[in-house]
Amino acid sequence: MASAVFLITGCSSGFGYEMxxxxxxxxxxxxxTARRIETLKPLEELGAIALPLDVAAPPATLVSFAKQAWEVYGQVDYLVNNAGYVQGGAIEENTPEETLSQFNTNVFGVLNLTNAFLPYMRERRSGTIVNISSQGGSLNLVGAGIYCASKAAIDSFSDTWSRELAEFNVKCISIQPGAFRTPVSNSSNFRRGSNVIATYAAATEGIVGFNSGTGKERGDPAKGALRIVDFVTQAKGKLPLRWALGEDSFVNLRKVHESRIVEMDEFKEWSVGTDYDDYVPNTSVGTGAWSI
Known part of the structure:
Protein backbone atom coordinates (compact mmCIF):
# COMPACT_ATOMS: atom_id res chain seq x y z
CA MET A 1 0.00 0.00 0.00
CA ALA A 2 3.05 2.24 0.36
CA SER A 3 2.90 3.09 -3.35
CA ALA A 4 -0.68 4.42 -3.18
CA VAL A 5 -1.24 7.96 -4.41
CA PHE A 6 -3.24 10.65 -2.63
CA LEU A 7 -4.49 13.69 -4.53
CA ILE A 8 -5.71 16.29 -2.06
CA THR A 9 -7.42 19.60 -2.83
CA GLY A 10 -7.11 22.74 -0.72
CA CYS A 11 -3.64 22.02 0.70
CA SER A 12 -2.52 25.57 1.39
CA SER A 13 -3.53 25.32 5.05
CA GLY A 14 -5.72 23.50 7.56
CA PHE A 15 -6.91 19.96 7.00
CA GLY A 16 -5.60 19.74 3.44
CA TYR A 17 -2.10 20.72 4.51
CA GLU A 18 -2.15 18.35 7.48
CA MET A 19 -3.55 15.44 5.43
CA THR A 33 -3.14 21.16 -4.91
CA ALA A 34 -4.19 24.73 -4.18
CA ARG A 35 -5.24 27.79 -6.13
CA ARG A 36 -1.92 29.48 -5.32
CA ILE A 37 0.84 26.97 -5.96
CA GLU A 38 3.38 29.01 -4.01
CA THR A 39 1.57 28.08 -0.78
CA LEU A 40 2.53 24.44 -1.40
CA LYS A 41 6.29 24.97 -1.17
CA PRO A 42 6.55 23.45 2.34
CA LEU A 43 4.79 20.29 1.12
CA GLU A 44 7.04 20.10 -1.95
CA GLU A 45 10.04 20.18 0.39
CA LEU A 46 8.56 17.15 2.18
CA GLY A 47 8.22 15.24 -1.09
CA ALA A 48 4.79 16.14 -2.45
CA ILE A 49 4.12 17.00 -6.07
CA ALA A 50 2.44 20.42 -6.23
CA LEU A 51 -0.13 21.33 -8.87
CA PRO A 52 -2.26 24.49 -9.15
CA LEU A 53 -6.00 23.85 -9.03
CA ASP A 54 -9.14 25.92 -8.66
CA VAL A 55 -11.94 23.43 -8.05
CA ALA A 56 -14.48 26.02 -9.22
CA ALA A 57 -12.92 26.06 -12.69
CA PRO A 58 -15.07 25.00 -15.69
CA PRO A 59 -15.60 21.23 -16.03
CA ALA A 60 -13.46 21.06 -19.19
CA THR A 61 -10.55 22.58 -17.28
CA LEU A 62 -10.95 19.99 -14.52
CA VAL A 63 -11.01 17.18 -17.10
CA SER A 64 -7.66 18.42 -18.42
CA PHE A 65 -6.34 18.70 -14.88
CA ALA A 66 -7.38 15.12 -14.08
CA LYS A 67 -5.47 13.84 -17.12
CA GLN A 68 -2.38 15.81 -16.08
CA ALA A 69 -2.58 14.64 -12.47
CA TRP A 70 -3.21 11.00 -13.39
CA GLU A 71 -0.13 10.98 -15.62
CA VAL A 72 2.14 12.07 -12.74
CA TYR A 73 2.19 8.56 -11.23
CA GLY A 74 -0.12 6.69 -13.60
CA GLN A 75 -2.76 6.40 -10.91
CA VAL A 76 -4.67 8.21 -8.16
CA ASP A 77 -5.83 5.88 -5.41
CA TYR A 78 -7.38 8.41 -3.03
CA LEU A 79 -9.08 11.55 -4.34
CA VAL A 80 -9.57 13.77 -1.28
CA ASN A 81 -12.07 16.57 -1.94
CA ASN A 82 -11.14 18.98 0.82
CA ALA A 83 -11.16 22.47 -0.73
CA GLY A 84 -13.97 24.71 0.44
CA TYR A 85 -14.93 27.66 2.59
CA VAL A 86 -17.66 28.79 5.01
CA GLN A 87 -20.36 31.23 3.88
CA GLY A 88 -21.89 32.70 7.04
CA GLY A 89 -25.02 34.64 7.81
CA ALA A 90 -28.74 33.94 7.85
CA ILE A 91 -29.85 32.43 4.55
CA GLU A 92 -31.64 35.64 3.58
CA GLU A 93 -28.49 37.67 4.26
CA ASN A 94 -26.61 35.94 1.43
CA THR A 95 -26.99 37.33 -2.06
CA PRO A 96 -27.75 34.95 -4.95
CA GLU A 97 -24.18 35.50 -6.14
CA GLU A 98 -22.73 34.58 -2.74
CA THR A 99 -24.90 31.49 -2.52
CA LEU A 100 -23.92 30.39 -6.02
CA SER A 101 -20.24 30.95 -5.24
CA GLN A 102 -20.55 28.77 -2.13
CA PHE A 103 -22.12 25.94 -4.11
CA ASN A 104 -19.71 26.36 -7.03
CA THR A 105 -16.80 25.64 -4.69
CA ASN A 106 -18.22 23.32 -2.04
CA VAL A 107 -20.58 21.28 -4.23
CA PHE A 108 -20.02 21.65 -7.96
CA GLY A 109 -16.26 21.71 -7.47
CA VAL A 110 -16.46 18.30 -5.78
CA LEU A 111 -18.94 16.99 -8.35
CA ASN A 112 -17.01 18.15 -11.42
CA LEU A 113 -13.57 17.15 -10.17
CA THR A 114 -14.76 13.71 -9.09
CA ASN A 115 -16.49 13.16 -12.42
CA ALA A 116 -13.21 14.09 -14.13
CA PHE A 117 -11.36 11.31 -12.28
CA LEU A 118 -14.05 8.62 -12.31
CA PRO A 119 -13.40 7.36 -15.88
CA TYR A 120 -9.83 6.49 -14.85
CA MET A 121 -10.91 4.83 -11.61
CA ARG A 122 -13.72 2.89 -13.26
CA GLU A 123 -11.38 1.59 -15.96
CA ARG A 124 -8.79 0.63 -13.35
CA ARG A 125 -11.54 -0.74 -11.11
CA SER A 126 -9.90 0.76 -8.08
CA GLY A 127 -9.96 3.97 -6.07
CA THR A 128 -11.50 5.80 -3.15
CA ILE A 129 -13.31 9.14 -3.13
CA VAL A 130 -12.84 10.89 0.22
CA ASN A 131 -15.16 13.86 0.63
CA ILE A 132 -14.51 16.22 3.52
CA SER A 133 -17.96 17.34 4.62
CA SER A 134 -18.85 18.71 8.08
CA GLN A 135 -21.03 17.94 11.06
CA GLY A 136 -22.85 21.07 9.89
CA GLY A 137 -24.31 19.08 7.02
CA SER A 138 -26.54 17.36 9.57
CA LEU A 139 -26.70 19.99 12.33
CA ASN A 140 -27.96 22.77 10.01
CA LEU A 141 -26.57 25.56 12.15
CA VAL A 142 -28.31 28.92 12.47
CA GLY A 143 -26.11 31.53 10.81
CA ALA A 144 -24.45 29.01 8.49
CA GLY A 145 -27.39 27.70 6.50
CA ILE A 146 -25.82 28.11 3.06
CA TYR A 147 -22.63 26.37 4.15
CA CYS A 148 -24.51 23.57 5.90
CA ALA A 149 -26.71 23.03 2.83
CA SER A 150 -23.60 22.69 0.67
CA LYS A 151 -22.21 20.03 3.00
CA ALA A 152 -25.57 18.22 3.12
CA ALA A 153 -25.37 18.01 -0.67
CA ILE A 154 -21.91 16.46 -0.39
CA ASP A 155 -23.23 13.89 2.08
CA SER A 156 -26.00 13.00 -0.34
CA PHE A 157 -23.68 12.78 -3.36
CA SER A 158 -21.34 10.57 -1.36
CA ASP A 159 -24.09 8.18 -0.30
CA THR A 160 -25.14 7.67 -3.90
CA TRP A 161 -21.61 7.45 -5.27
CA SER A 162 -20.84 4.74 -2.73
CA ARG A 163 -23.65 2.61 -4.14
CA GLU A 164 -23.23 3.53 -7.83
CA LEU A 165 -19.49 2.90 -7.89
CA ALA A 166 -19.47 -0.35 -5.92
CA GLU A 167 -19.68 -2.44 -9.11
CA PHE A 168 -16.39 -0.84 -10.22
CA ASN A 169 -14.68 -1.51 -6.88
CA VAL A 170 -14.51 2.25 -6.28
CA LYS A 171 -15.36 3.40 -2.76
CA CYS A 172 -16.71 6.70 -1.48
CA ILE A 173 -17.01 8.15 2.02
CA SER A 174 -18.23 11.44 3.44
CA ILE A 175 -16.25 12.57 6.48
CA GLN A 176 -18.02 14.88 8.93
CA PRO A 177 -15.44 16.64 11.12
CA GLY A 178 -16.36 18.55 14.22
CA ALA A 179 -14.59 21.72 15.36
CA PHE A 180 -10.86 21.56 14.64
CA ARG A 181 -8.33 24.30 15.24
CA THR A 182 -7.81 25.38 11.64
CA PRO A 183 -7.51 28.98 10.36
CA VAL A 184 -11.05 29.22 9.02
CA SER A 185 -12.77 32.18 10.64
CA ASN A 186 -9.73 34.45 10.54
CA SER A 187 -9.01 33.94 6.84
CA SER A 188 -10.65 34.14 3.42
CA ASN A 189 -12.13 30.72 4.19
CA PHE A 190 -14.92 32.49 6.11
CA ARG A 191 -17.18 35.01 4.39
CA ARG A 192 -20.16 36.85 5.82
CA GLY A 193 -23.27 37.42 3.73
CA SER A 194 -23.19 41.03 2.54
CA ASN A 195 -26.93 41.69 2.91
CA VAL A 196 -26.75 42.07 6.70
CA ILE A 197 -30.15 42.28 8.39
CA ALA A 198 -29.86 43.53 11.98
CA THR A 199 -32.97 41.74 13.22
CA TYR A 200 -31.46 38.29 12.66
CA ALA A 201 -30.19 38.09 16.24
CA ALA A 202 -29.79 34.30 16.41
CA ALA A 203 -27.76 34.14 13.20
CA THR A 204 -25.54 37.00 14.32
CA GLU A 205 -25.05 35.33 17.71
CA GLY A 206 -24.02 32.13 15.95
CA ILE A 207 -21.39 33.94 13.89
CA VAL A 208 -20.05 35.82 16.91
CA GLY A 209 -19.75 32.56 18.82
CA PHE A 210 -18.02 30.89 15.87
CA ASN A 211 -15.50 33.71 15.52
CA SER A 212 -14.85 33.97 19.25
CA GLY A 213 -14.03 30.27 19.36
CA THR A 214 -11.23 30.58 16.83
CA GLY A 215 -8.02 29.17 18.23
CA LYS A 216 -9.89 27.42 21.05
CA GLU A 217 -11.41 24.49 19.14
CA ARG A 218 -10.96 21.13 20.82
CA GLY A 219 -9.88 19.22 17.70
CA ASP A 220 -6.20 18.90 16.74
CA PRO A 221 -6.08 19.03 12.90
CA ALA A 222 -2.81 17.08 12.78
CA LYS A 223 -4.38 14.23 14.76
CA GLY A 224 -7.60 14.43 12.73
CA ALA A 225 -5.71 14.38 9.43
CA LEU A 226 -3.66 11.36 10.44
CA ARG A 227 -6.82 9.59 11.59
CA ILE A 228 -8.41 10.22 8.16
CA VAL A 229 -5.40 8.85 6.27
CA ASP A 230 -5.18 5.79 8.51
CA PHE A 231 -8.93 5.11 8.43
CA VAL A 232 -9.40 5.22 4.66
CA THR A 233 -6.28 3.16 4.01
CA GLN A 234 -6.67 0.59 6.79
CA ALA A 235 -10.43 0.06 7.15
CA LYS A 236 -11.31 -3.50 6.27
CA GLY A 237 -14.18 -4.19 3.89
CA LYS A 238 -16.52 -1.39 2.91
CA LEU A 239 -16.28 2.11 4.30
CA PRO A 240 -19.24 3.67 6.12
CA LEU A 241 -21.31 6.09 4.07
CA ARG A 242 -20.63 8.84 6.59
CA TRP A 243 -18.05 9.01 9.33
CA ALA A 244 -18.09 11.43 12.26
CA LEU A 245 -14.61 12.71 13.10
CA GLY A 246 -13.97 14.16 16.53
CA GLU A 247 -15.61 13.71 19.92
CA ASP A 248 -17.95 16.66 19.40
CA SER A 249 -19.04 15.46 15.97
CA PHE A 250 -19.75 11.95 17.22
CA VAL A 251 -21.85 13.21 20.15
CA ASN A 252 -23.66 15.90 18.17
CA LEU A 253 -24.52 13.71 15.19
CA ARG A 254 -25.69 10.85 17.37
CA LYS A 255 -28.07 13.25 19.15
CA VAL A 256 -29.37 14.53 15.81
CA HIS A 257 -30.09 11.07 14.44
CA GLU A 258 -31.70 9.88 17.67
CA SER A 259 -33.91 12.98 17.90
CA ARG A 260 -35.07 12.52 14.31
CA ILE A 261 -36.16 8.95 15.03
CA VAL A 262 -38.08 10.17 18.08
CA GLU A 263 -39.72 12.87 15.97
CA MET A 264 -40.63 10.40 13.22
CA ASP A 265 -42.27 8.09 15.73
CA GLU A 266 -44.13 11.01 17.31
CA PHE A 267 -45.83 11.83 14.01
CA LYS A 268 -46.05 8.30 12.62
CA GLU A 269 -49.85 8.28 12.54
CA TRP A 270 -49.74 11.21 10.12
CA SER A 271 -47.12 9.54 7.92
CA VAL A 272 -48.75 6.18 7.31
CA GLY A 273 -52.11 5.14 5.90
CA THR A 274 -51.79 6.67 2.43
CA ASP A 275 -51.52 3.48 0.32
CA TYR A 276 -54.16 2.33 -2.14
CA ASP A 277 -56.41 -0.20 -0.42
CA ASP A 278 -55.47 -2.88 -2.97
CA TYR A 279 -51.72 -2.18 -3.00
CA VAL A 280 -49.49 -5.27 -2.73
CA PRO A 281 -45.71 -4.74 -2.23
CA ASN A 282 -43.58 -6.14 -5.06
CA THR A 283 -41.02 -8.25 -3.22
CA SER A 284 -39.40 -9.51 -6.44
CA VAL A 285 -37.90 -6.14 -7.35
CA GLY A 286 -34.11 -6.04 -7.08
CA THR A 287 -32.28 -3.99 -4.47
CA GLY A 288 -31.20 -1.51 -7.12
CA ALA A 289 -34.74 -0.46 -8.00
CA TRP A 290 -35.92 2.99 -7.07
CA SER A 291 -38.43 3.36 -4.29
CA ILE A 292 -39.45 6.95 -5.03
Whole structure:
Protein backbone atom coordinates (compact mmCIF):
# COMPACT_ATOMS: atom_id res chain seq x y z
CA MET A 1 0.00 0.00 0.00
CA ALA A 2 3.05 2.24 0.36
CA SER A 3 2.90 3.09 -3.35
CA ALA A 4 -0.68 4.42 -3.18
CA VAL A 5 -1.24 7.96 -4.41
CA PHE A 6 -3.24 10.65 -2.63
CA LEU A 7 -4.49 13.69 -4.53
CA ILE A 8 -5.71 16.29 -2.06
CA THR A 9 -7.42 19.60 -2.83
CA GLY A 10 -7.11 22.74 -0.72
CA CYS A 11 -3.64 22.02 0.70
CA SER A 12 -2.52 25.57 1.39
CA SER A 13 -3.53 25.32 5.05
CA GLY A 14 -5.72 23.50 7.56
CA PHE A 15 -6.91 19.96 7.00
CA GLY A 16 -5.60 19.74 3.44
CA TYR A 17 -2.10 20.72 4.51
CA GLU A 18 -2.15 18.35 7.48
CA MET A 19 -3.55 15.44 5.43
CA UNK A 20 -0.80 15.87 2.87
CA UNK A 21 1.82 15.76 5.62
CA UNK A 22 0.16 12.75 7.25
CA UNK A 23 0.02 10.80 3.98
CA UNK A 24 3.68 11.55 3.28
CA UNK A 25 4.58 10.48 6.81
CA UNK A 26 2.84 7.14 6.20
CA UNK A 27 4.90 6.59 3.06
CA UNK A 28 2.26 7.41 0.45
CA UNK A 29 2.80 9.54 -2.62
CA UNK A 30 1.00 12.88 -2.54
CA UNK A 31 -0.19 15.30 -5.20
CA UNK A 32 -1.02 18.47 -3.29
CA THR A 33 -3.14 21.16 -4.91
CA ALA A 34 -4.19 24.73 -4.18
CA ARG A 35 -5.24 27.79 -6.13
CA ARG A 36 -1.92 29.48 -5.32
CA ILE A 37 0.84 26.97 -5.96
CA GLU A 38 3.38 29.01 -4.01
CA THR A 39 1.57 28.08 -0.78
CA LEU A 40 2.53 24.44 -1.40
CA LYS A 41 6.29 24.97 -1.17
CA PRO A 42 6.55 23.45 2.34
CA LEU A 43 4.79 20.29 1.12
CA GLU A 44 7.04 20.10 -1.95
CA GLU A 45 10.04 20.18 0.39
CA LEU A 46 8.56 17.15 2.18
CA GLY A 47 8.22 15.24 -1.09
CA ALA A 48 4.79 16.14 -2.45
CA ILE A 49 4.12 17.00 -6.07
CA ALA A 50 2.44 20.42 -6.23
CA LEU A 51 -0.13 21.33 -8.87
CA PRO A 52 -2.26 24.49 -9.15
CA LEU A 53 -6.00 23.85 -9.03
CA ASP A 54 -9.14 25.92 -8.66
CA VAL A 55 -11.94 23.43 -8.05
CA ALA A 56 -14.48 26.02 -9.22
CA ALA A 57 -12.92 26.06 -12.69
CA PRO A 58 -15.07 25.00 -15.69
CA PRO A 59 -15.60 21.23 -16.03
CA ALA A 60 -13.46 21.06 -19.19
CA THR A 61 -10.55 22.58 -17.28
CA LEU A 62 -10.95 19.99 -14.52
CA VAL A 63 -11.01 17.18 -17.10
CA SER A 64 -7.66 18.42 -18.42
CA PHE A 65 -6.34 18.70 -14.88
CA ALA A 66 -7.38 15.12 -14.08
CA LYS A 67 -5.47 13.84 -17.12
CA GLN A 68 -2.38 15.81 -16.08
CA ALA A 69 -2.58 14.64 -12.47
CA TRP A 70 -3.21 11.00 -13.39
CA GLU A 71 -0.13 10.98 -15.62
CA VAL A 72 2.14 12.07 -12.74
CA TYR A 73 2.19 8.56 -11.23
CA GLY A 74 -0.12 6.69 -13.60
CA GLN A 75 -2.76 6.40 -10.91
CA VAL A 76 -4.67 8.21 -8.16
CA ASP A 77 -5.83 5.88 -5.41
CA TYR A 78 -7.38 8.41 -3.03
CA LEU A 79 -9.08 11.55 -4.34
CA VAL A 80 -9.57 13.77 -1.28
CA ASN A 81 -12.07 16.57 -1.94
CA ASN A 82 -11.14 18.98 0.82
CA ALA A 83 -11.16 22.47 -0.73
CA GLY A 84 -13.97 24.71 0.44
CA TYR A 85 -14.93 27.66 2.59
CA VAL A 86 -17.66 28.79 5.01
CA GLN A 87 -20.36 31.23 3.88
CA GLY A 88 -21.89 32.70 7.04
CA GLY A 89 -25.02 34.64 7.81
CA ALA A 90 -28.74 33.94 7.85
CA ILE A 91 -29.85 32.43 4.55
CA GLU A 92 -31.64 35.64 3.58
CA GLU A 93 -28.49 37.67 4.26
CA ASN A 94 -26.61 35.94 1.43
CA THR A 95 -26.99 37.33 -2.06
CA PRO A 96 -27.75 34.95 -4.95
CA GLU A 97 -24.18 35.50 -6.14
CA GLU A 98 -22.73 34.58 -2.74
CA THR A 99 -24.90 31.49 -2.52
CA LEU A 100 -23.92 30.39 -6.02
CA SER A 101 -20.24 30.95 -5.24
CA GLN A 102 -20.55 28.77 -2.13
CA PHE A 103 -22.12 25.94 -4.11
CA ASN A 104 -19.71 26.36 -7.03
CA THR A 105 -16.80 25.64 -4.69
CA ASN A 106 -18.22 23.32 -2.04
CA VAL A 107 -20.58 21.28 -4.23
CA PHE A 108 -20.02 21.65 -7.96
CA GLY A 109 -16.26 21.71 -7.47
CA VAL A 110 -16.46 18.30 -5.78
CA LEU A 111 -18.94 16.99 -8.35
CA ASN A 112 -17.01 18.15 -11.42
CA LEU A 113 -13.57 17.15 -10.17
CA THR A 114 -14.76 13.71 -9.09
CA ASN A 115 -16.49 13.16 -12.42
CA ALA A 116 -13.21 14.09 -14.13
CA PHE A 117 -11.36 11.31 -12.28
CA LEU A 118 -14.05 8.62 -12.31
CA PRO A 119 -13.40 7.36 -15.88
CA TYR A 120 -9.83 6.49 -14.85
CA MET A 121 -10.91 4.83 -11.61
CA ARG A 122 -13.72 2.89 -13.26
CA GLU A 123 -11.38 1.59 -15.96
CA ARG A 124 -8.79 0.63 -13.35
CA ARG A 125 -11.54 -0.74 -11.11
CA SER A 126 -9.90 0.76 -8.08
CA GLY A 127 -9.96 3.97 -6.07
CA THR A 128 -11.50 5.80 -3.15
CA ILE A 129 -13.31 9.14 -3.13
CA VAL A 130 -12.84 10.89 0.22
CA ASN A 131 -15.16 13.86 0.63
CA ILE A 132 -14.51 16.22 3.52
CA SER A 133 -17.96 17.34 4.62
CA SER A 134 -18.85 18.71 8.08
CA GLN A 135 -21.03 17.94 11.06
CA GLY A 136 -22.85 21.07 9.89
CA GLY A 137 -24.31 19.08 7.02
CA SER A 138 -26.54 17.36 9.57
CA LEU A 139 -26.70 19.99 12.33
CA ASN A 140 -27.96 22.77 10.01
CA LEU A 141 -26.57 25.56 12.15
CA VAL A 142 -28.31 28.92 12.47
CA GLY A 143 -26.11 31.53 10.81
CA ALA A 144 -24.45 29.01 8.49
CA GLY A 145 -27.39 27.70 6.50
CA ILE A 146 -25.82 28.11 3.06
CA TYR A 147 -22.63 26.37 4.15
CA CYS A 148 -24.51 23.57 5.90
CA ALA A 149 -26.71 23.03 2.83
CA SER A 150 -23.60 22.69 0.67
CA LYS A 151 -22.21 20.03 3.00
CA ALA A 152 -25.57 18.22 3.12
CA ALA A 153 -25.37 18.01 -0.67
CA ILE A 154 -21.91 16.46 -0.39
CA ASP A 155 -23.23 13.89 2.08
CA SER A 156 -26.00 13.00 -0.34
CA PHE A 157 -23.68 12.78 -3.36
CA SER A 158 -21.34 10.57 -1.36
CA ASP A 159 -24.09 8.18 -0.30
CA THR A 160 -25.14 7.67 -3.90
CA TRP A 161 -21.61 7.45 -5.27
CA SER A 162 -20.84 4.74 -2.73
CA ARG A 163 -23.65 2.61 -4.14
CA GLU A 164 -23.23 3.53 -7.83
CA LEU A 165 -19.49 2.90 -7.89
CA ALA A 166 -19.47 -0.35 -5.92
CA GLU A 167 -19.68 -2.44 -9.11
CA PHE A 168 -16.39 -0.84 -10.22
CA ASN A 169 -14.68 -1.51 -6.88
CA VAL A 170 -14.51 2.25 -6.28
CA LYS A 171 -15.36 3.40 -2.76
CA CYS A 172 -16.71 6.70 -1.48
CA ILE A 173 -17.01 8.15 2.02
CA SER A 174 -18.23 11.44 3.44
CA ILE A 175 -16.25 12.57 6.48
CA GLN A 176 -18.02 14.88 8.93
CA PRO A 177 -15.44 16.64 11.12
CA GLY A 178 -16.36 18.55 14.22
CA ALA A 179 -14.59 21.72 15.36
CA PHE A 180 -10.86 21.56 14.64
CA ARG A 181 -8.33 24.30 15.24
CA THR A 182 -7.81 25.38 11.64
CA PRO A 183 -7.51 28.98 10.36
CA VAL A 184 -11.05 29.22 9.02
CA SER A 185 -12.77 32.18 10.64
CA ASN A 186 -9.73 34.45 10.54
CA SER A 187 -9.01 33.94 6.84
CA SER A 188 -10.65 34.14 3.42
CA ASN A 189 -12.13 30.72 4.19
CA PHE A 190 -14.92 32.49 6.11
CA ARG A 191 -17.18 35.01 4.39
CA ARG A 192 -20.16 36.85 5.82
CA GLY A 193 -23.27 37.42 3.73
CA SER A 194 -23.19 41.03 2.54
CA ASN A 195 -26.93 41.69 2.91
CA VAL A 196 -26.75 42.07 6.70
CA ILE A 197 -30.15 42.28 8.39
CA ALA A 198 -29.86 43.53 11.98
CA THR A 199 -32.97 41.74 13.22
CA TYR A 200 -31.46 38.29 12.66
CA ALA A 201 -30.19 38.09 16.24
CA ALA A 202 -29.79 34.30 16.41
CA ALA A 203 -27.76 34.14 13.20
CA THR A 204 -25.54 37.00 14.32
CA GLU A 205 -25.05 35.33 17.71
CA GLY A 206 -24.02 32.13 15.95
CA ILE A 207 -21.39 33.94 13.89
CA VAL A 208 -20.05 35.82 16.91
CA GLY A 209 -19.75 32.56 18.82
CA PHE A 210 -18.02 30.89 15.87
CA ASN A 211 -15.50 33.71 15.52
CA SER A 212 -14.85 33.97 19.25
CA GLY A 213 -14.03 30.27 19.36
CA THR A 214 -11.23 30.58 16.83
CA GLY A 215 -8.02 29.17 18.23
CA LYS A 216 -9.89 27.42 21.05
CA GLU A 217 -11.41 24.49 19.14
CA ARG A 218 -10.96 21.13 20.82
CA GLY A 219 -9.88 19.22 17.70
CA ASP A 220 -6.20 18.90 16.74
CA PRO A 221 -6.08 19.03 12.90
CA ALA A 222 -2.81 17.08 12.78
CA LYS A 223 -4.38 14.23 14.76
CA GLY A 224 -7.60 14.43 12.73
CA ALA A 225 -5.71 14.38 9.43
CA LEU A 226 -3.66 11.36 10.44
CA ARG A 227 -6.82 9.59 11.59
CA ILE A 228 -8.41 10.22 8.16
CA VAL A 229 -5.40 8.85 6.27
CA ASP A 230 -5.18 5.79 8.51
CA PHE A 231 -8.93 5.11 8.43
CA VAL A 232 -9.40 5.22 4.66
CA THR A 233 -6.28 3.16 4.01
CA GLN A 234 -6.67 0.59 6.79
CA ALA A 235 -10.43 0.06 7.15
CA LYS A 236 -11.31 -3.50 6.27
CA GLY A 237 -14.18 -4.19 3.89
CA LYS A 238 -16.52 -1.39 2.91
CA LEU A 239 -16.28 2.11 4.30
CA PRO A 240 -19.24 3.67 6.12
CA LEU A 241 -21.31 6.09 4.07
CA ARG A 242 -20.63 8.84 6.59
CA TRP A 243 -18.05 9.01 9.33
CA ALA A 244 -18.09 11.43 12.26
CA LEU A 245 -14.61 12.71 13.10
CA GLY A 246 -13.97 14.16 16.53
CA GLU A 247 -15.61 13.71 19.92
CA ASP A 248 -17.95 16.66 19.40
CA SER A 249 -19.04 15.46 15.97
CA PHE A 250 -19.75 11.95 17.22
CA VAL A 251 -21.85 13.21 20.15
CA ASN A 252 -23.66 15.90 18.17
CA LEU A 253 -24.52 13.71 15.19
CA ARG A 254 -25.69 10.85 17.37
CA LYS A 255 -28.07 13.25 19.15
CA VAL A 256 -29.37 14.53 15.81
CA HIS A 257 -30.09 11.07 14.44
CA GLU A 258 -31.70 9.88 17.67
CA SER A 259 -33.91 12.98 17.90
CA ARG A 260 -35.07 12.52 14.31
CA ILE A 261 -36.16 8.95 15.03
CA VAL A 262 -38.08 10.17 18.08
CA GLU A 263 -39.72 12.87 15.97
CA MET A 264 -40.63 10.40 13.22
CA ASP A 265 -42.27 8.09 15.73
CA GLU A 266 -44.13 11.01 17.31
CA PHE A 267 -45.83 11.83 14.01
CA LYS A 268 -46.05 8.30 12.62
CA GLU A 269 -49.85 8.28 12.54
CA TRP A 270 -49.74 11.21 10.12
CA SER A 271 -47.12 9.54 7.92
CA VAL A 272 -48.75 6.18 7.31
CA GLY A 273 -52.11 5.14 5.90
CA THR A 274 -51.79 6.67 2.43
CA ASP A 275 -51.52 3.48 0.32
CA TYR A 276 -54.16 2.33 -2.14
CA ASP A 277 -56.41 -0.20 -0.42
CA ASP A 278 -55.47 -2.88 -2.97
CA TYR A 279 -51.72 -2.18 -3.00
CA VAL A 280 -49.49 -5.27 -2.73
CA PRO A 281 -45.71 -4.74 -2.23
CA ASN A 282 -43.58 -6.14 -5.06
CA THR A 283 -41.02 -8.25 -3.22
CA SER A 284 -39.40 -9.51 -6.44
CA VAL A 285 -37.90 -6.14 -7.35
CA GLY A 286 -34.11 -6.04 -7.08
CA THR A 287 -32.28 -3.99 -4.47
CA GLY A 288 -31.20 -1.51 -7.12
CA ALA A 289 -34.74 -0.46 -8.00
CA TRP A 290 -35.92 2.99 -7.07
CA SER A 291 -38.43 3.36 -4.29
CA ILE A 292 -39.45 6.95 -5.03
Missing amino acids: AKAALRRGFKVIA
